[in-house]
Amino acid sequence: MAEKPVRRYQQVANDLREKILNGSYPVGQPLPHSRDLLRSYGLGSDNVLREAYKILKAEGLIRRNAAVGMIVQDPSPVVVDLVLHNPTGHGPLPWPECCKLAGLDGRMVTDSVTPGHANQDVAALLGIEPGTDIVTRARTAFAGDVPVRLDEAIYPRQVVEGTPIATERAVPGGIYATLAHAGHAPAVVARRTVRARLATGDEPSRLRLATGSWVLAADQVIVDECGRAVELLRIVANPARVRFTDERMAL
Template sequence: MSSEEFAPPKYAQIVQAIRQRIADGTYPPGSLLPSETQLVREFNVSRPTVVRALQVLQLRGTIEREHGKGSFVKAAPPVSEEQNTRPGRAVLDRAEVDENGSPIDAGTVPAPAHVAKLLGLSEQSPVMRRRVLFRESERPIDLVTIWCPAEVAEGTDLGDDEALAVGVRQHLQSAKGIKLQHVAERLSARHPSADEAKLLGLRKTAPVLGVLASVFNGGGRPVLIVDLVLPGDLHELEDAYSL
């Protein structure tokens, strides 16, 4: 078994390389990063891979991206909760078309007991379920399932079988005027279900990280449940906080 099987996905390698260059002063605060085209050539990857790496750096507060100008290194700010890396928040801001996301299924189904409880609904109430598999160089790297009350999903594209061009958070705000305010996450280390193992190409005994996130609107009502499954050999979660 080669070490390449356990190498991080390519976008994560780009993130690591850029962060190292920022740390060693190659890219000082305020400097302009190489263009997406230059990064594609340097790392020999696709443009969506570079875009995802830059999105991760932006979400971590490492860079600022300005349309038509490029990506700039930010000065190191004091650590705040808003700048911490949160898996649920990252999922809400991912544009499926830019990150090789393929919808597996999308449609109205009866709410499972645990989803109904988290959404404050009666069991078997109609909910929109959207499942999307993300790949890196054709290898599955994570599986996202989004659950949403049927009346909230009505008038949105969450039930479409086409990849979304913008993140779920932006789409809900533009389509329904729903502003997502905060997320409560629960992280678990476990084995995949039979269905998850099949979709992610994993052994049934392989370790995965499961992130179950409840997403609330401004009125404190849960409007989304995000179930994120991450193969344990491909992902690590990072956080930073003040003491």
């Protein structure tokens, strides 16, 4: 049986992919303007080009930037193992340490500290009533200069009232030491869920992903010695750059 001819958009995608992989189109730089590509491939309309872009976006090779067009992404990025169970504590291993193990410079930036009210989902995980006052600390983790992970750490306001956790971007001594000093020493990871889902809201732009990309997501609830939930940590990560890992856990 004769093979089906390769559709034109697939031919264009294959050629663009080859040029990305061989470095003809450098990482971090835009692809040639669409009108130039239309001319070089002899295309009469941009429908074929749009379909080719869809393929390359799904493969993580390009992303759209409204100002300059399609940006080439690293086809073989270094993956950071995010150790979810810190052997010396209850949260993930500090991000700079995870990046160092991967041979990268890493930093975590606190973007905002915001008061609010628990929705039904957050309330159920924290064991509080919907509408209860909470504090949300939003953070972005960078591997080198690339944002690869988004965190939301959510606390019942009553637990962190009067501490830097509730108001300050920098928390001297760290979050868990501050919780302990406030009488809510983290004791147990009561719940952790990990899943893959489609990126939503502003996640694609913040993580420099194509619209419709998949992300890794983890929710973790930590309780104190009395069983009270003191932190809900929500992590969203680029799966091409971050791998969720557990290691050195007691049986």
